[in-house]
Amino acid sequence: xxxxxxxxxxxxxxxxxxxxxxxxxxxxxxxxxxxxxxxxxxxxxxxxxxxxxxxxxxxxxxxxxxxxxxxxxxxxxxxxxxxxxxxxxxxxxxxxxxxxxxxxxxxxxxxxxxxxxxxxxxxxxxxxxxxxxxxxxxxxxxxxxxxxxxxxxxxxxxxxxxxxxxxxxxxxxxxxxxxxxxxxxxxxxxxxxxxxxxxxxxxxxxxxxxxxxxxxxxxxxxxxxxxxxxxxxxxxxxxxxxxxxxx
Numbered sequence: 001x002x003x004x005x006x007x008x009x010x011x012x013x014x015x016x017x018x019x020x021x022x023x024x025x026x027x028x029x030x031x032x033x034x035x036x037x038x039x040x041x042x043x044x045x046x047x048x049x050x051x052x053x054x055x056x057x058x059x060x061x062x063x064x065x066x067x068x069x070x071x072x073x074x075x076x077x078x079x080x081x082x083x084x085x086x087x088x089x090x091x092x093x094x095x096x097x098x099x100x101x102x103x104x105x106x107x108x109x110x111x112x113x114x115x116x117x118x119x120x121x122x123x124x125x126x127x128x129x130x131x132x133x134x135x136x137x138x139x140x141x142x143x144x145x146x147x148x149x150x151x152x153x154x155x156x157x158x159x160x161x162x163x164x165x166x167x168x169x170x171x172x173x174x175x176x177x178x179x180x181x182x183x184x185x186x187x188x189x190x191x192x193x194x195x196x197x198x199x200x201x202x203x204x205x206x207x208x209x210x211x212x213x214x215x216x217x218x219x220x221x222x223x224x225x226x227x228x229x230x231x232x233x234x235x236x237x238x239x240x241x242x243x244x245x246x247x
Contacts, residue, residue: 001036001139001140001241002032002239002241002242003035003037003038003202003238004025004030004038004236004237004238004239005038005202005203005218005228005236005239006022006025006038006234006236007040007204007205007206007215007216007228007234007235007236007237008022008039008040008206008207008236009021009206009208009214010040010044010045011046011208011209012045012047012049013045013046015044015060015063015064015067018044018045019071022043022044022071022084023070023071023074025037025236026074026075027074027077027078030238032238032240034238035081036080036081036082037081037083038083038170038172038202039082039085040173040174040206040214041085041096041098041113041118041148041149041172041174042086043172043206044067044084045086045087046208047118047174047206048208048210050128052120054094054124057094060089064086064087064088065089072101072105075102075103075104075105076104076105079103080103081100081101081102082100083098083099083100083101083170083172085097085174086099092127093127094128095112095113095129095130096113096118096130096148097110097112097113097131098110098170098172099111100137100146102139108137109135109136109137111131111135111146112131113130113148113150114130114132114133114134114151114157115149115157116130116150117149117150118148118149118150134160142167142168143166143167144167144168144170145168145169145197145198146169147161147169147170147197148171148172148173149171149172152171152193152197153193158193161197162196166198166199167198167200168198168199168200168201168202168241169198169200170204171201171202171203172204172205173203173204173205174205174212175212176212176213177213177230179213179229182230183229183230190203195219195223199244200219200220200239200241200244201219202216202239203216203217205230207231211232213230213231213232214231214232214234215228215229215230215231216228216235216237217237220244225239225244226239
């Protein structure tokens with residue numbers, strides 16, 4: 001199982017640009033078989049794309065839904081799976097969600113962030129709301145789980161995730177620490193916090209103009225295997241998971 005972690009740049013509210021960024025990397029040739037490309041939290045819309053005025057934010061629904069269909073079709077065309085964060089519109093509610101398609105365009109998981117850190121604190125929570133369920137799926141007989149950003153810092157949820165015995169855990173985030181703060185303070189905390197969530201842990205942050213400096217890392221058996229350091233440049237990290245399974 002080969003996974004490409006894409007620390008790519010999004011533009012807030014520019015769904016077409018963000019979708020085309022994913023399509024561009026989906027179709028890019030590689031000497032390795034790529035099972036999945038994973039992008040960061042809220043990547044399709046951009047993390048700061050919401051205005052928190054429901055009727056204004058509702059204007060993104062049609063284009064969001066349209067590009068979800070386009071992206072699932074591109075997975076079929078390029079024979080690769082794809083995962084990315086987006087704002088999900090369902091029954092009058094808006095969620096911060098993460099969807100993963102397989103190479104046949106089928107939805108393997110649509111996870112709704114459980115913790116509230118993605119939204120402003122004083123918004124209408126009957127509209128801007130969270131999911132309630134830990135989610136996982138099977139791929140090649142491996143149990144794969146997911147958490148979005150602050151989910152991993154929520155103590156009760158973190159404890160539940162540790163008990164799931166995931167083979168692979170995907171952690172898409174949006175964080176905008178300065179490069180110095182990441183390197184001096186946060187990097188070690190993030191790696192220590194996540195290393196026991198699965199036999200393999202895949203962390204992805206996006207690049208943006210806010211700024212966010214992106215970055216990825218791949219841990220296996222609680223050991224850092226490789227990382228891309230935060231930068232204003234866009235990078236992808238190829239993770240060959242099969243090289244690091246216990247035997």
